[in-house]
Amino acid sequence: MEQILSFFNDNKEMIYFIILSVFVGVEVIGGVPTVLHTPLMSGANAIHGVVIVGAIYVMLNVDPTDTLALILGFLAVLLGTLNVVGGFVVTDRMLEMFKKKK
Amino acid sequence: MKQHLLEICYLIGSVTFIMGLKMMGNAKTARNGNLLGAVGMTLAIFGTIFLHEGEVPGMIYGLIFASIAIGTVIGWMTAVKVQMTKMPELVSMFNGMGGLCAALISLIEFTHLIHTGEVAPIGTMIAIVAGLVIGSVSFSGSIIAFLKLNGTMNKPIRLPSYNMINNIVMLAVLVFAGYVAVSGGSMILAYALFASALLYGILFTIPIGGADMPVVISLLNSFTGLAAAFGGFLYDNKVMLTGGILVGSAGTLLTLVMCKAMNRPLSNVIFGAFGAGTAGADAGSSTTKGSTKEASVSDVAVLMNYSKKVVIVPGYGLAVAQAQHVIHELEMLLEERGVEVKYAIHPVAGRMPGHMNVLLAEANVDYGKLVEMEEINPEFATTDVVLIVGANDVVNPAAKNNPASPIYGMPILEAENAKNIIINKRSMNAGYAGIDNELFYNPKASMFFGDAKKALTELVAELKTM
Numbered sequence: 246m247e248q249i250l251s252f253f254n255d256n257k258e259m260i261y262f263i264i265l266s267v268f269v270g271v272e273v274i275g276g277v278p279t280v281l282h283t284p285l286m287s288g289a290n291a292i293h294g295v296v297i298v299g300a301i302y303v304m305l306n307v308d309p310t311d312t313l314a315l316i317l318g319f320l321a322v323l324l325g326t327l328n329v330v331g332g333f334v335v336t337d338r339m340l341e342m343f344k345k346k347k
Numbered sequence: 348m349k350q351h352l353l354e355i356c357y358l359i360g361s362v363t364f365i366m367g368l369k370m371m372g373n374a375k376t377a378r379n380g381n382l383l384g385a386v387g388m389t390l391a392i393f394g395t396i397f398l399h400e401g402e403v404p405g406m407i408y409g410l411i412f413a414s415i416a417i418g419t420v421i422g423w424m425t426a427v428k429v430q431m432t433k434m435p436e437l438v439s440m441f442n443g444m445g446g447l448c449a450a451l452i453s454l455i456e457f458t459h460l461i462h463t464g465e466v467a468p469i470g471t472m473i474a475i476v477a478g479l480v481i482g483s484v485s486f487s488g489s490i491i492a493f494l495k496l497n498g499t500m501n502k503p504i505r506l507p508s509y510n511m512i513n514n515i516v517m518l519a520v521l522v523f524a525g526y527v528a529v530s531g532g533s534m535i536l537a538y539a540l541f542a543s544a545l546l547y548g549i550l551f552t553i554p555i556g557g558a559d560m561p562v563v564i565s566l567l568n569s570f571t572g573l574a575a576a577f578g579g580f581l582y583d584n585k586v587m588l589t590g591g592i593l594v595g596s597a598g599t600l601l602t603l604v605m606c607k608a609m610n611r612p613l614s615n616v617i618f619g620a621f622g623a624g625t626a627g628a629d630a631g632s633s634t635t636k637g638s639t640k641e642a643s644v645s646d647v648a649v650l651m652n653y654s655k656k657v658v659i660v661p662g663y664g665l666a667v668a669q670a671q672h673v674i675h676e677l678e679m680l681l682e683e684r685g686v687e688v689k690y691a692i693h694p695v696a697g698r699m700p701g702h703m704n705v706l707l708a709e710a711n712v713d714y715g716k717l718v719e720m721e722e723i724n725p726e727f728a729t730t731d732v733v734l735i736v737g738a739n740d741v742v743n744p745a746a747k748n749n750p751a752s753p754i755y756g757m758p759i760l761e762a763e764n765a766k767n768i769i770i771n772k773r774s775m776n777a778g779y780a781g782i783d784n785e786l787f788y789n790p791k792a793s794m795f796f797g798d799a800k801k802a803l804t805e806l807v808a809e810l811k812t813m
Contacts, residue, residue: 267592270594286598288368290445295388309406320451328448332441
């Protein structure tokens with residue numbers, strides 16, 4: 246119990262932050278027309294590619310003699326980039342089509 | 348100094364994600380919203396690299412740039428080249444990449460902890476383990492979803508009493524994860540956890556039918572968001588937290604909205620799949636069998652030429668056959684002759700909500716002609732001809748009047764109310780849900796067999812001679 250309370254206390258800002266973000270996420274999506282669901286899903290898909298920031302951070306702090314970590318880190322950055330670049334480009338292609346009709 | 352600048356980059360990044368996502372909810376601003384998100388992402392990525400404090404060997408920078416360069420080229424090429432019909436599986440694939448990325452980060456953290464022999468606080472351990480498990484499930488699940496959508500694996504695979512097995516595996520993975528988080532684990536345990544989470548992702552996705560894949564992708568999408576958020580918690584990184592949670596909550600909501608469009612609770616999609624109802628549908632199918640009529644190209648052309656109002660119901664078959672341009676040609680031809688043409692869009696037509704709109708927009712179909720289900724349904728009674736192209740389950744009356752049917756309760760397009768029903772299909776095979784459609788045996792219905800593109804091209808040619 247003590248542990249849980251102190252965990253909460255140590256991370257209370259983070260916990261507020263998380264709860265508020267959940268509401269923002271719900272709020273932002275609410276009332277989106279069905280036609281935009283696919284691009285929206287695709288756009289959200291690109292945004293969670295932000296995990297690449299974590300991969301880069303890990304790489305910057307990795308022990309240069311630790312080959313395994315270097316290989317895993319290299320792969321992680323590669324996969325994150327695929328997610329980000331592919332995600333945004335595909336979404337752009339989808340949305341481009343909505344614009345064509347004058 | 349650098350640290351402060353980095354925090355500002357992250358703040359800007361977070362705001363662009365929120366605003367970008369908001370703008371994507373409106374057709375007019377959507378494209379700029381996506382670009383805004385991309386700008387914020389670029390800022391966050393380059394900020395992380397260039398505003399890093401502390402000595403980093405050049406070799407590591409080299410590796411980072413090499414991997415970003417390779418990823419950019421591959422990601423860009425794939426995204427630019429892929430056909431619009433293949434979009435859903437591509438989104439699924441990219442989602443899987445993000446999930447694996449999160450899982451790998453956790454694995455590296457494990458090697459780091461084991462190497463240094465540090466004991467991490469429990470909060471950190473939970474974040475590492477959660478990122479590993481959720482990321483892995485999202486990865487293997489997305490790959491299965493990808494294979495299902497692209498047809499490599501198109502039948503739901505159900506082990507005997509798969510629900511029980513899945514739940515047991517899920518519990519086992521959770522208990523195992525809890526144990527690793529508390530005990531601090533070892534490298535072997537970390538790999539074992541990685542492998543078991545991958546296995547669960549596969550078990551979770553294989554029993555689910557192809558028609559439900561959009562829901563699954565959306566759910567896995569929010570999983571990856573959650574995994575990214577745990578990464579953010581681990582590194583106290585605000586942009587990862589905002590981005591991850593935003594996608595996590597938005598993705599969950601989107602999943603629920605999609606389920607609502609199909610009138611099936613999420614639990615039904617995941618646990619029930621179409622499994623429970625299949626036996627009932629088989630039993631019922633023998634009673635609905637009757638005779639079907641077949642219509643030739645000229646029959647269809649004459650019928651359409653002399654009607655006042657035609658409603659087109661496009662389905663995935665149209666997308667597969669790449670017939671969206673031909674159907675637009677047909678629409679314009681009919682309009683020239685004074686026939687009113689509309690498209691009836693079921694919320695889950697195609698493989699994702701809104702997928703059909705994207706495809707038809709690609710073919711320059713006027714946005715105003717795409718009518719959503721609630722609005723078009725009352726109009727079927729005054730429609731002379733309804734042309735169903737490559738759609739099946741979304742017009743199956745069994746959803747309304749056969750409680751034994753697995754799709755019972757799903758809202759449908761009431762095409763059976765139209766005066767004439769033309770169904771273009773390649774064969775009499777059942778639709779994606781694998782069930783029979785009594786609409787085909789309706790006395791007003793005629794089957795117009797053939798590949799959608801070929802059949803419609805012939806139809807257009809025939810109409811031009813009239």
